[in-house]
Amino acid sequence: MKKSAYRYHQSKLKIKNIFIVIIFICLLCVTIYFHLTRIKLMIKGYGFDAQNIILSLDDEQIDEYLLYDGKIDFDMWDQVKNQKHYYDYQYYSQLYKEKSHQDIVKEIDQFYQLYERKLSTLKYDIPLCRELMKTYSIHDISNLTNYSYTYQQVKDYLKINGCIIEDIPKYIQSKKEPLEAVLSVSYPFIDSHNKVNHQYIINEPEHYLILIKKGFQISSEYVPSDLIKVNIPIAPDNTHDMLRKDAANALKQMYDDALKLNYHLVLNSGYRSYNEQKKLYDYYFTIYDEVTASGLVAIPGTSEHQLGLGVDLTSQSVIDKQRMVFGDTEEYKWVVQNAHLYGFILRYPKDRSAITGTANEPWHLRYVGKTVAKEIYDHQWTLEDYILHHGFDYHISRK
Numbered sequence: 470m471k472k473s474a475y476r477y478h479q480s481k482l483k484i485k486n487i488f489i490v491i492i493f494i495c496l497l498c499v500t501i502y503f504h505l506t507r508i509k510l511m512i513k514g515y516g517f518d519a520q521n522i523i524l525s526l527d528d529e530q531i532d533e534y535l536l537y538d539g540k541i542d543f544d545m546w547d548q549v550k551n552q553k554h555y556y557d558y559q560y561y562s563q564l565y566k567e568k569s570h571q572d573i574v575k576e577i578d579q580f581y582q583l584y585e586r587k588l589s590t591l592k593y594d595i596p597l598c599r600e601l602m603k604t605y606s607i608h609d610i611s612n613l614t615n616y617s618y619t620y621q622q623v624k625d626y627l628k629i630n631g632c633i634i635e636d637i638p639k640y641i642q643s644k645k646e647p648l649e650a651v652l653s654v655s656y657p658f659i660d661s662h663n664k665v666n667h668q669y670i671i672n673e674p675e676h677y678l679i680l681i682k683k684g685f686q687i688s689s690e691y692v693p694s695d696l697i698k699v700n701i702p703i704a705p706d707n708t709h710d711m712l713r714k715d716a717a718n719a720l721k722q723m724y725d726d727a728l729k730l731n732y733h734l735v736l737n738s739g740y741r742s743y744n745e746q747k748k749l750y751d752y753y754f755t756i757y758d759e760v761t762a763s764g765l766v767a768i769p770g771t772s773e774h775q776l777g778l779g780v781d782l783t784s785q786s787v788i789d790k791q792r793m794v795f796g797d798t799e800e801y802k803w804v805v806q807n808a809h810l811y812g813f814i815l816r817y818p819k820d821r822s823a824i825t826g827t828a829n830e831p832w833h834l835r836y837v838g839k840t841v842a843k844e845i846y847d848h849q850w851t852l853e854d855y856i857l858h859h860g861f862d863y864h865i866s867r868k
């Protein structure tokens with residue numbers, strides 16, 4: 470072969486090879502393009518079967534799996550017979566950690582089987598239902614299908630803390646503003662003029678603003694996690710010398726400032742456990758009739774002393790028997806004018822027993838923090854009035 474012919478042959482071979490490589494790259498690109506989602510799922514650690522399940526979903530649902538921070542554990546959920554709503558099992562289990570896997574799967578599958586279609590006709594889509602699950606149980610959400618109200622018609626009620634889905638028709642009938650409708654229909658006894666028609670459990674007892682009284686209870690198990698000993702003089706027979714940290718520090722500051730003016734405050738009672746409150750309650754019922762006793766001592770589970778935010782004060786003059794009761798002392802007069810500056814309110818004031826449901830207790834203060842204490846003081850409100858104006862700032866559920 471001549472040299473030139475050889476070169477010609479070589480360059481032809483080179484062009485052919487380049488052409489093959491280009492074709493190969495093109496094919497690879499096309500393959501990646503059409504399997505990009507599968508590749509992404511593979512990178513996230515999903516096996517072939519899990520990939521197939523996810524890929525059989527619609528685009529929006531696939532995106533949820535792709536955007537999910539981490540990997541959903543299909544194998545774990547497959548230990549329970551299920552209908553492959555893996556994303557929701559994982560989502561719901563993170564919201565309700567106390568529920569078993571069996572219950573999670575049962576509730577989600579039932580939701581899709583029985584309620585999803587009806588809810589979508591009422592304009593609740595899945596992302597919206599998931600948002601609602603943060604506040605409402607699946608059982609509550611499924612109750613929305615008992616009515617023909619669309620999401621648009623009830624969304625302003627659903628946003629209110631403490632909204633009870635089964636009361637929604639009454640909210641609408643009341644024609645009141647959403648907050649007022651929810652509070653007056655579901656919680657009329659915030660104002661103790663009204664009868665208690667349901668029992669509620671406060672699910673966030675550590676919240677500083679919770680209202681507890683007849684009808685609004687906290688768990689008997691609740692013990693605040695940040696109790697500390699209050700560093701002020703303590704009445705001789707007092708064994709309850711702890712409060713939550715912020716309340717204890719505020720009380721110490723109040724004590725110090727009062728002392729500078731020659732007022733001698735003394736702690737009479739701070740945190741009391743559920744069992745201690747129960748003992749006290751039972752004791753009052755042995756010495757008084759039921760009506761008197763229930764106005765004098767809180768039902769176990771409704772005492773601010775169990776919150777670690779309720780304080781009974783007295784003064785040195787009472788201890789020394791120069792004064793009969795704290796309400797007659799100079800210290801009391803100073804406390805009435807100044808407690809709010811430290812974050813305390815006079816919880817059961819004179820002339821407000823009807824709304825609080827508790828007899829005048831000049832000695833009992835409640836810690837709510839400075840901002841709220843000032844608002845309550847400026848308006849001469851009770852905690853009940855504050856809730857009626859602002860609603861619940863915490864989660865609450867019907868017993």
Ligand SMILES: [Zn+2]
Pocket residue numbers: 774779780781833834
């Ligand atoms: Zn008290």
